[in-house]
Amino acid sequence: MDNLKNKVVIITGGNSGIGYATAKQLKEQGATVIITGRRKEAIEKVATELGVYAIVADQSRISDIENLVLKVKNDFGTVDILFINAGIAGLGSIEQATEELFDNIIDINFKGAFFTLSRFIPILKDGASVVFLSSNTASMPGPGSSIYSSSKTALNSIMKSAALELAPRKIRVNSVSPDPTETEVMKKVGLDETAVKSIMDIVVEQKVPLKQMGTASDVAKMVSYISSDASKFITGANIIMDGGMVLA
Template sequence: MGQLDGKTALVTGATSGIGLASARRLVREGATVFITGRRKDVLEGVAAQIGAIGVQADVSDLEALDEVVRVVREHGRGLDVLFANAGGGEFAALPDITWEHYATTFNTNVGGTIFTVQKALPLLNEGASVIITSSNIDVKGSPSFSVYAATKAALRSFTRSWAAELVGRRIRVNAIAPGPIGTPGLRGLAADEAGADALLDGLASGVPMARLGAPEEIADTVLFLAGAGSSFVTGSEIYVDGGASQI
């Protein structure tokens, strides 16, 4: 028997990286898992591969989120786990920040998370677990990544406030703060493959454990927060970063 037999979960941004690894792990633990992604062809392939139900959606599009909620509601069992994972960012030094860069990053990371959780609220069963992807950068300074860092600090704050708001329904709200994780999204921050290799090597050198994390290591933490083992944990942020923000 899996740890999540009979449970229903929604994972946003689940076609690669942390979202994919987490959705796969939840499926293996017995949950019925809904996943979202922006590219229909990729989403359908991933859903078929891992045994999930795909719903095409960009989390910054409120109508798309309404469709996600409609599909989950038709399943008729509500949600026991909501992993609000979708997000992204790109480098921009202070002189180069544009309104578009700011608005796109905040609309996706902050707005997308707010309205994913808000629209899912009626579906959340008593005792459900809401998990938010933050980042260890929310307590660090990083050149040329300030807008992204600010969005993650905002998500940390929302985690505390929502945990307080929802405790009466026994809904737990927690955040995961990954450090540098070996994902396509991380490589995509660089302009080319050589730059990506240099970026990842540089990031790994700043981790006390001297390596990048794997998406599956974040998935392990997602499973912990999704299951009964974290029943007395809410309002918290768990750093999964090889000690980068702590040592």
């Protein structure tokens, strides 16, 4: 379990869900893990719990990203694994979409992710791994998810371009696209636990061939795998983890 020993890992949005699970997984494999988030109290609590480092940074603010990179460079030097995980969900029809909702999702999921990669490139170690957290909705958009799906589709496009640009340095860039996954993201868009369970039960029963939901731990293990030497010939790949949902 120590195959990532002494690797320096950055995980944006690391205080809950997939970010938390990945921080735990990579820490157990011997990595030096730094998590980021907007809420100081939340990330510091998780950092203490997991034995990792915490740096406050809002992915929607380029100045925060640049300050984050500077601090990481000063404190840790170079980065071996960059997991761009921070993101938000949002539901609503195109007709009723507000500029506020559009800007909020795009600023974090697309613009913020883009500039996180952009600003970290100079301190990525040659041979490093970059992983974006995408979503299967990029491959199968549906009603009410136009802005969110578009942000993840854009993310996958960045990933492919980055894989080509960074290949001369042997830096691999991939994305992981889960769903449906047991995380808090649905509650964050205003749905209570009962509503979330009802929706997910229907989705799993009608649209997921494996008839089960994924877990944050499943995604964490995949991030670990594609960041390790076991995947040193994989770059520019979007790995869909959805129990066959895109096939159905």
